[in-house]
Amino acid sequence: MSVEIKTNTVEPIRQTFSNLQRRFGDKPASRYQEASFDIEAVTNFHYRPLWDPQHELHDPTRTAIRMADWHKVTDPRQFYYGAYVQTRARMQEATEHAYGFCEKRELLSRLPAELQAKLLRCLVPLRHAELGANMNNSSIAGDSIAGTVTQMHIYQAMDRLGMGQYLSRIGLLLDGGTGEALDQAKAYWLDDPIWQGLRRYVEDSFVIRDWFELGLAQNLVLDGLLQPLMYQRFDQWLTENGGSDVAMLTEFMRDWYGESTRWVDAMFKTVLAESEANREQVQAWLEVWEPRAYEALLPLAEEATGIAALDEVRSAFATRLQKIGLKSREE
C-alpha cells in the first residue's frame, strides 16, 4: 500500500555551503563536516595580539609543524559538540551507577586498610596530573589552527577535568566525604618522592610554547605511558590483591583512553605524512620527551606496580609509535 504524501516538494538550490562544496563537491554534508571545516577566520585580522605581537591572532606559525591545510587532521570519531556530549553522557550514566553502587555498599571503606592507603597514595594524586592535562589541552584549543583540530582539544580538556573529578570522588569515597583524603593525596603530590618526577614533567609541560610539541608531550607521550600504567597495570595489580571493586570506578578512564588514542594517532599520522621536515621535528621532540616521561614515572611505577610493568608499557608504546611512523629511543 502506498501513502500519498501531499507536500509541496521543492528542490534545494544547493546541497551544502560553498566552503564544503569546494572541498567535497555539491553534495549533502555530514553534521561533522558542517560543524568543523572552515569555521575560523583566516585572514584580514585587525590587530596584533598585545600578548604576542610577533604573530597574527590565528597564526599557523605558532608551531614549528607545517601543514598546507590543518583541516587534513580530522577526528576519526567525527565528534562535533552534540555527538561529543551525547557520547560522554552515556559513559557518565554508567559511571554514576558504579559510584553510587560503590558508595551504597561501602565497597571502598571495606577494603583492607593497607589497600586503601595504597589507593590514596598511588591513584588519587593523579587528579592533579589530570588538571595539568586539562590546562594543556585548553591551551592547545586556544592556540591551534582549524576547527577540526581545535575542537578535539577542548573536548580533551573537558574530559581531563572530568577524570580529575572522578578521581577526587574516589578520595571522597575513601574519607566518607570529608575531603581529608584529598588533602592527604595533595600532600603526596606535592612532597612524596614517588610523585615528584611526574609533577616535574607536568610543570615543565606548562612552559612549552609550541602547541604541537605540547600535544606531543601531553597527549601522545605522557598519556601513552601513564594511562596504561595506572588504569591497566595498576588496575590489574589491585585485582590480584583484593581490590577488584576499584575497577568499576576507573572504567571510564579505560574506555576514554581507548577512544582518545584513535584521534591522537590519526593526528600524528597525518602530520608525519605531510612532510619529511614534520617527521624530523616530531621525532626530535619525541626523543626529548619520551625518556623524560619514562624517568618521571619510574618511582611511581616502583611503588604501584613494579618497574617491570612500566617497561612492558613502554615497549607496547614503542610498538604504537612504530605504527604511527615514529621511533622510540628504546630501540
Add this chain to the structure above:
Amino acid sequence: MSSLVYIAFQDNDAARYLVESIIQDNPHAVVQHHPAMIRIEAEKRLEIRRETVEENLGRAWDVQEMLLDVITIGGNVDEDDDRFVLEWKN
C-alpha cells in the same frame, strides 16, 4: 529608580511548574508572557526554592535542572542545594 531582577524561561512544560513555584514563593513577582518565552521580574529579589518546586512537580528536583530551561537572568546569583536566588544588594 527601581532595581529589578529577572529570569526568563522557555515556554514549555517544565517552565510551567517553575513559574508556578516562583509565584508561590515570591508574591511580588510579575509574570510576562512573550513569544516562546516567559519572563518574571521582581523588585530586588527573586527566589526559587527546591522544596516548592518538588512539591509542585511531585518528584525530587535538582536546582541545576533549571539550567535546561533558563533563557536569561538579571541580578547577582546565589545558588546552593536548596535554592536559587537572584538579588540586587543596593
Add this chain to the structure above:
Amino acid sequence: MATHNKKRLNLKDKYRYLTRDLAWETTYQKKEDVFPLEHFEGIKITDWDKWEDPFRLTMDSYWKYQAEKEKKLYAIFDAFAQNNGHQNISDARYVNALKLFLTGVSPLEYQAFQGFSRVGRQFSGAGARVACQMQAIDELRHVQTQLHAMSHYNKHFNGLHDFSHMYDRVWFLSVPKSFMDDARTAGPFEFLTAISFSFEYVLTNLLFVPFMSGAAYNGDMATVTFGFSAQSDEARHMTLGLEVIKFMLEQHEDNVPIIQRWIDKWFWRGYRLLTLVGMMMDYMLPNKVMSWAEAWEVYYEQAGGALFKDLERYGIRPPKYVEQTTIGKEHITHQVWATFYQYSKATNFHTWIPGDEELNWLSEKYPNTFDKYYRPRFEFWREQQAKGERFYNDTLPHLCQVCQVPAIFTEPDDPTKLSHRSHVHEGERYHFCSDGCCDIFKNEPVKYIQAWLPVHQIYQGNCEGGDLETVVQKYFHINIGQDNLEYVGSPDHQRWLAWKKLETPSQPAGSNKEHDAA
C-alpha cells in the same frame, strides 16, 4: 580509613575540592613562567581564593544536561528539515535576518570559543579557569548548532552559502570581526571584561532575545530552538561575567580605573555593534516583536540601571556617553537601514522599502523622529523605485576607524548634522563616527591604526580588483543578482511566491498597498 572527625562537605566546598583544589602551587617552574600573562595589563590579584564560583557544574552534570539539550535540539532540526519548515515562515524577507546572523554572529561564537580556551589556561586561579573553559566549549556548541540550523535554509535561500569567507572580507562584517579581534588581542582580564561582562552580561539580551523572539513571531522553529537552547548556556555565562567584574573590583582599588576604562570602551563598542541588531528588529522582521528603542529601554536602561547602581559601591559609574544612546535609540536603526538600502550591491542580503503597514508601525514606535527625519526619505526612494529607478549608491561608505560602521550617525544634539570626529596620530589623520570611538582610539592608537578597513583596502586594490563588481563577486563571494540587491523580484522572492502560489509582481516596487490601490 583514617579518622572520621571532620564533617561531610557541603555542596560549595565539595565543588571547590572538585575544581580549584585540583590545582597546586608549582615549584619546578616559576609561577610567572607558568602564567606569564597575568600581570601585563596592570590588574592586581592578591588572592584567587576569594573567587566565587559563578555556578557549580561538575563535568558529569555538564555532559548530562548538555546532552539532553542537544538531543531535543537536533530532533527539532530534523523535523524542521523533513517538513520543509522554511516554507512556513512569515515571509521570505525574514530569511535576510538569518543571513545577517550567520555571517555576522556565528563566526564570533567560534572566536569566543578560542578566546575562552586561551584565558581558560592563563589565569592562575583554577576556579576562574574552569569557568572559562566551560564557556569555551559552550561557544563551540553555539557556532555548531547555528550552522546546523542554517544548513537547511542555505539549501533554499541565497546569501548564506559562504559565511566564513565573507566574515573575513565583506565590508560591513568588519564591524563584528574587528569587535571580537579587539577583545581577543587584548589581555585576559580585558577579554573577560569585554566579552563576559560588557557583552554577555550587559548586552547579550539585546542580541539573542530579539533574534529569537523574532524567529518565534515569524514561524522559524529551527532558530527559536537553537537560540533559546543556546541562551540556557548564556545564563551561566552572564553569571561568570558579573562574578569576574566583582572579583577584580574587590581584589584591589587600583583595578577600578582600569576596569572603568574598559567598561567605557566595551560598552560603546558593543552599542555600535548592536546597531546591526537594531536594524534587523525594526526593518528585517516581517512580523515585529518590539522596536529597538523598546528593547534598549527594557534590556539596557532598566536592567543596566539596576546593575550599575549595584556596582556603585565599588566606585564604578555607568559607561561614558551612555546618555548618547538614549538619544540615539530613536535614530540609529533608521540611519543604518537607509545605508544598507543604498549599498545593497555589496551585501549578502537583500534590502527593501518597508510597506505602508511597517512604515506606520515605525511612525508609531518612533513618534519623535521617524516622520520628521526618516519616513520622507524612504517614501521618496519608494517613488523612485516605482519609476524603475531603484536607488543604489555605487561608491563605498566611509568607515569609522574604530567601530568600522560607516560614519552615518548624526550629532547627539542635532539629527540633521552628521557626526564626525578626527584625530591626528603621528602625522596621519584618522576619522571616527563619534566621541566614543574617538576616545577609544586616543587611549590605544597603536592598536587602532592597524585596523583592516575594508573600504580602504578595496580602494588600494588589495581585494582582487578595482571595480566594485569584481570585488563583490570575486573577493566577497557574493553572487551578483542572487545574494545581493533589492528583495522585490530577487530569486529568493520569486521562489517564495512560487511556493506560496502567489503571483510575481509585474515590476519591482516596494510592497505597498497604496500603490496597488492606485
